[in-house]
Amino acid sequence: MQVVEQAPERLGRYTVRFRTAPRLLGRASVVGPMEGKGPLGQLFDRVTDDDILGQKSWEQAETAYMVDAGRLALENAGLEPKDIDLFVAGDLLNQMVTSNVAAGRLGIPLFGIYSACASFTQGLFMAAAMVDGGYARHVLVATASHHKTAERQYRYPNEFAHQRPPTATWTVTGAGAVIVGPGDGDGPRITSGTIGRVLDLGIKDPYDMGSAMAPAAVDTITRLLSDTGTAPEDYDVILTGDLGELGSKLLYELTAQSGLPVSQQHKDAGVMIYAPEQDAHAGGSGAACVAVVFASWLVPQLAAGQVQRVMVAATGALHSPTLIQQGGSIPSVCHAVTIEGGQDARA
Amino acid sequence: MNLAMIIWAFVVGGALCAVAQLVVDIFKLNPGYVMVGFVVLGAVLSGLGLYQGLVSLSGAGATVPLTGFGHTLVQGMLEDMATKGWLGVFTGGLKGTSVGLSAAILFGYISAVIFTPHG
Numbered sequence: 344m345q346v347v348e349q350a351p352e353r354l355g356r357y358t359v360r361f362r363t364a365p366r367l368l369g370r371a372s373v374v375g376p377m378e379g380k381g382p383l384g385q386l387f388d389r390v391t392d393d394d395i396l397g398q399k400s401w402e403q404a405e406t407a408y409m410v411d412a413g414r415l416a417l418e419n420a421g422l423e424p425k426d427i428d429l430f431v432a433g434d435l436l437n438q439m440v441t442s443n444v445a446a447g448r449l450g451i452p453l454f455g456i457y458s459a460c461a462s463f464t465q466g467l468f469m470a471a472a473m474v475d476g477g478y479a480r481h482v483l484v485a486t487a488s489h490h491k492t493a494e495r496q497y498r499y500p501n502e503f504a505h506q507r508p509p510t511a512t513w514t515v516t517g518a519g520a521v522i523v524g525p526g527d528g529d530g531p532r533i534t535s536g537t538i539g540r541v542l543d544l545g546i547k548d549p550y551d552m553g554s555a556m557a558p559a560a561v562d563t564i565t566r567l568l569s570d571t572g573t574a575p576e577d578y579d580v581i582l583t584g585d586l587g588e589l590g591s592k593l594l595y596e597l598t599a600q601s602g603l604p605v606s607q608q609h610k611d612a613g614v615m616i617y618a619p620e621q622d623a624h625a626g627g628s629g630a631a632c633v634a635v636v637f638a639s640w641l642v643p644q645l646a647a648g649q650v651q652r653v654m655v656a657a658t659g660a661l662h663s664p665t666l667i668q669q670g671g672s673i674p675s676v677c678h679a680v681t682i683e684g685g686q687d688a689r690a
Numbered sequence: 691m692n693l694a695m696i697i698w699a700f701v702v703g704g705a706l707c708a709v710a711q712l713v714v715d716i717f718k719l720n721p722g723y724v725m726v727g728f729v730v731l732g733a734v735l736s737g738l739g740l741y742q743g744l745v746s747l748s749g750a751g752a753t754v755p756l757t758g759f760g761h762t763l764v765q766g767m768l769e770d771m772a773t774k775g776w777l778g779v780f781t782g783g784l785k786g787t788s789v790g791l792s793a794a795i796l797f798g799y800i801s802a803v804i805f806t807p808h809g
Contacts, residue, residue, distance in 0.1 A: 500807075
């Protein structure tokens with residue numbers, strides 16, 4: 344890994360190399376009981392006993408998850424809220440209410456962002472850019488989602504006994520957070536990133552997001568590879584957020600067609616987070632999905648040197664119930680960052 | 691009430707639900723379309739005099755599914771039209787379905803009080 348001491352550099356048409364390669368200083372994941380029972384259950388920092396957390400509503404519980412993840416990440420990095428210059432946060436709810444309220448509670452200036460389930464990698468990109476440019480020293484990035492808030496905002500009330508088709512995904516309940524800081528010392532570093540283009544292939548089924556998002560993943564992943572002059576083999580892991588079983592298959596087909604097959608390196612956080620017997624259908628989804636898998640599964644491997652270079656390419660279905668009711672379709676986006684390993688910052 | 695009616699209730703009610711399931715699976719329609727479609731279907735069949743036969747044969751098998759709601763709407767209107775003329779179109783529907791609507795509101799309220807739903 345090379346730390347380039349030059350002006351911020353654009354690679355190709357769409358990719359940025361962060362010259363100081365900002366580090367990941369802290370990480371945290373907090374999830375609900377269903378995620379805790381999944382295959383990654385042992386890795387999460389906190390698994391809550393229920394998904395209401397003593398709050399009055401699911402929305403307030405979602406905020407509590409984000410605040411908890413933020414505080415745990417600070418603790419993990421040995422920092423206080425006053426040490427953080429900027430909070431970059433995203434969620435799936437209208438007006439980004441989870442991020443707004445959580446930022447108020449943490450007392451850190453907020454950039455609220457929305458790319459649906461791709462918000463986490465957008466946040467990593469923005470945090471790296473702010474640190475790289477010297478506009479912030481430490482940035483807290485967090486995303487949260489909650490199965491029950493997402494269901495009732497995007498689909499049907501939770502008490503309504505609606506049948507979920509096999510293509511449906513299950514929104515992850517929880518929050519993931521990381522802290523991005525200056526490039527001195529050991530630890531995983533964000534070395535480059537690609538901002539996604541919004542693609543709209545006219546898909547209208549809110550119960551088949553994986554298929555809707557796969558083309559956006561292919562677009563961003565192949566552009567990052569070509570802009571940086573790398574091939575899929577140069578990465579130990581290419582982690583997508585919530586393509587699910589169906590979207591992953593489509594990803595393999597489309598990348599094979601473009602001559603850059605990623606099936607060997609690819610992992611999908613949505614496929615990893617639930618076991619088949621948990622009846623989550625096509626897998627997990629939501630803004631928290633990639634965040635909690637990244638923070639609990641991938642960052643420790645990077646810190647321990649088990650993997651050297653990874654690409655995190657989270658996809659977001661920019662689904663608007665209003666647009667769907669008016670006969671519109673679901674545009675998709677994928678933002679990607681490259682992270683390269685090293686000794687753990689805390690070691 | 692006899693055994694034959696219980697069996698018919700099972701068959702007719704099950705068949706109506708099976709049709710709805712096929713509509714959802716084959717035409718990929720969301721539940722709103724199925725709901726409205728079934729109420730309209732029941733109303734049309736009732737207006738043509740075809741639904742009462744199913745009700746007599748299978749009782750709750752025909753009245754509980756959404757088509758039964760359409761049937762009750764139309765029958766209420768026809769009854770009121772007999773006494774009030776065309777004004778019955780406006781008064782009869784809600785009168786005919788008032789038991790179901792009031793029960794839905796009352797029991798919905800009671801379960802909300804007991805179980806504090808969060809939406």
